[in-house]
Amino acid sequence: ILNVEQSPQSLHVQEGDSTNFTCSFPSSNFYALHWYRWETAKSPEALFVMTLNGDEKKKGRISATLNTKEGYSYLYIKGSQPEDSATYLCASTGGTSYGKLTFGQGTILTVHP
Amino acid sequence: DADVTQTPRNRITKTGKRIMLECSQTKGHDRMYWYRQDPGLGLRLIYYSFDVKDINKGEISDGYSVSRQAQAKFSLSLESAIPNQTALYFCATSAVGGTGELFFGEGSRLTVL
Numbered sequence: 567i568l569n570v571e572q573s574p575q576s577l578h579v580q581e582g583d584s585t586n587f588t589c590s591f592p593s594s595n596f597y598a599l600h601w602y603r604w605e606t607a608k609s610p611e612a613l614f615v616m617t618l619n620g621d622e623k624k625k626g627r628i629s630a631t632l633n634t635k636e637g638y639s640y641l642y643i644k645g646s647q648p649e650d651s652a653t654y655l656c657a658s659t660g661g662t663s664y665g666k667l668t669f670g671q672g673t674i675l676t677v678h679p
Numbered sequence: 680d681a682d683v684t685q686t687p688r689n690r691i692t693k694t695g696k697r698i699m700l701e702c703s704q705t706k707g708h709d710r711m712y713w714y715r716q717d718p719g720l721g722l723r724l725i726y727y728s729f730d731v732k733d734i735n736k737g738e739i740s741d742g743y744s745v746s747r748q749a750q751a752k753f754s755l756s757l758e759s760a761i762p763n764q765t766a767l768y769f770c771a772t773s774a775v776g777g778t779g780e781l782f783f784g785e786g787s788r789l790t791v792l
Contacts, residue, residue, distance in 0.1 A: 598778065598779055600780065600781070602781075609783040610722075615778035615779065666712075667781065668724075671719055
């Protein structure tokens, strides 16, 4: 079983602040790294799926980077807004586990107006 | 209507009762999953199915069973519910190939008294 760790567990920021979270995962037999956003009372939704070392993806104010050699990914939010408040989940799959994701425990972001 | 539908959305039951959570999808995906979410633990995989004739245990399958009745339907059963099975349960689907992105249902909150 892959061990996927996220930090911090929770984060409180003010509106307009930029923030970032970390996801670490085993680098051996890596296949893909996923980021999901999960708002309260809703379904988790995919933000990014990354597979290549050095990948950088961006969606609006949110971006992510991937380092498969050292086993980490960063998620950045620029100019946080209250609607960014959610739990951000990362998940990794590797080797023969393709299609079977292992999730980290999530980072809970609260953006205060 | 949601592409991945779970029923019931909420259920309160007593220890020892049999409970079935149902999942149906209109995305045409072959792969389906059941995850359990507990606070601070992220999403943990219970069972997964890569096609109608394929059923596999995840990391926490004890006390659960599943049935893949059709490509579109994947049910999770608790034969004799116990209090530590109180959790939020998610069904998810993914397509063969591609990015492996998961598409989640809205969750089923189960409370076992």
